[in-house]
Amino acid sequence: MRVRETGLRGMISLRGDLSDTVLRTCATDLTGVAFPQAGQAMVGADKGLVWMSPDEILILAPYSDAQQTVDMIQERLKGIHFLATNVSDARSVIAVEGPFVREVLAKLAPVDLHPHAFAPGSFYRSRLGQVAAAFWMRDDENIEVMTFRSTAAYAFGLLAKAAEGGAVGHLVSDDAGDARG
Amino acid sequence: MLMLHCPNCGRDVDETDLHAGGEAHLRREGAEASAEAFEDYLFMRKNPKGVHFERWHHTFGCGKWFHAARDTATLEVFGTYSAQTSEPPKEIIDRIAEKRPNWSWESDT
Ligand SMILES: [Zn+2]
Numbered sequence: 001m002r003v004r005e006t007g008l009r010g011m012i013s014l015r016g017d018l019s020d021t022v023l024r025t026c027a028t029d030l031t032g033v034a035f036p037q038a039g040q041a042m043v044g045a046d047k048g049l050v051w052m053s054p055d056e057i058l059i060l061a062p063y064s065d066a067q068q069t070v071d072m073i074q075e076r077l078k079g080i081h082f083l084a085t086n087v088s089d090a091r092s093v094i095a096v097e098g099p100f101v102r103e104v105l106a107k108l109a110p111v112d113l114h115p116h117a118f119a120p121g122s123f124y125r126s127r128l129g130q131v132a133a134a135f136w137m138r139d140d141e142n143i144e145v146m147t148f149r150s151t152a153a154y155a156f157g158l159l160a161k162a163a164e165g166g167a168v169g170h171l172v173s174d175d176a177g178d179a180r181g
Numbered sequence: 182m183l184m185l186h187c188p189n190c191g192r193d194v195d196e197t198d199l200h201a202g203g204e205a206h207l208r209r210e211g212a213e214a215s216a217e218a219f220e221d222y223l224f225m226r227k228n229p230k231g232v233h234f235e236r237w238h239h240t241f242g243c244g245k246w247f248h249a250a251r252d253t254a255t256l257e258v259f260g261t262y263s264a265q266t267s268e269p270p271k272e273i274i275d276r277i278a279e280k281r282p283n284w285s286w287e288s289d290t
Contacts, residue, residue, distance in 0.1 A: 110195035
């Protein structure tokens with residue numbers, strides 16, 4: 001298992017009416033990914049869209065492009081009611097990689113991480129121990145965890161300890177048959 | 182353990198991801214209200230053993246408020262619903278009435 005900081009990442013909070021076609025098209029044009037539904041994160045190599053709440057999506061972009069992305073949104077969405085803020089320095093992203101990523105997260109968050117409930121593309125906002133955290137699955141062995149920068153060291157320590165402790169063995173992969181039966 | 186369905190983000194959420202916001206459907210008293218009515222609005226809260234309507238905030242999740250109807254003694258949850266209403270939707274009231282024949286919304290308010 002490996003736990004690592006992924007370094008600076010551009011993040012733009014976009015608030016508004018998420019059913020508005022102009023807003024949706026703007027977000028998908030800027031990132032090249034599909035618009036996420038509730039509870040989804042559409043994350044590509046270095047850009048993505050994350051569904052934060054009924055009126056907020058988070059746009060992921062390279063750190064150096066963040067301010068430019070905000071400027072483009074201001075231009076594209078002129079005339080509709082929205083709020084776009086560069087929040088890149090508010091949060092950090094930690095990657096958890098390896099064969100039992102689900103169990104590492106399951107030790108720390110009150111969330112169902114069985115493959116039936118949490119799969120690549122899924123997104124949860126919850127907590128790790130004492131602090132708020134959000135996470136999404138890139139693939140079966142890679143979960144990215146986002147926390148506030150001020151609590152990132154705590155979250156990193158938790159994740160590293162949980163990974164060190166090994167698998168619990170409660171989650172059995174689907175190709176071994178449905179273990180919940 | 183208590184789990185509530187957040188109608189804003191569609192998740193079944195553990196109590197520890199939520200913040201309890203106290204009694205629901207309070208009517209705000211303004212400056213023209215009597216001292217008694219204002220005191221009642223500010224301080225006096227129901228504390229039933231049984232059916233209760235509450236406000237909950239999905240603090241660690243989507244950050245939105247919602248309402249919940251539940252039984253404080255058994256932790257049975259009758260349902261959750263939008264925060265943007267001054268009284269429970271009919272289907273929630275009907276569900277409670279079916280399960281608690283001695284209860285009615287009218288006598289509760
Ligand atoms: Zn929610």
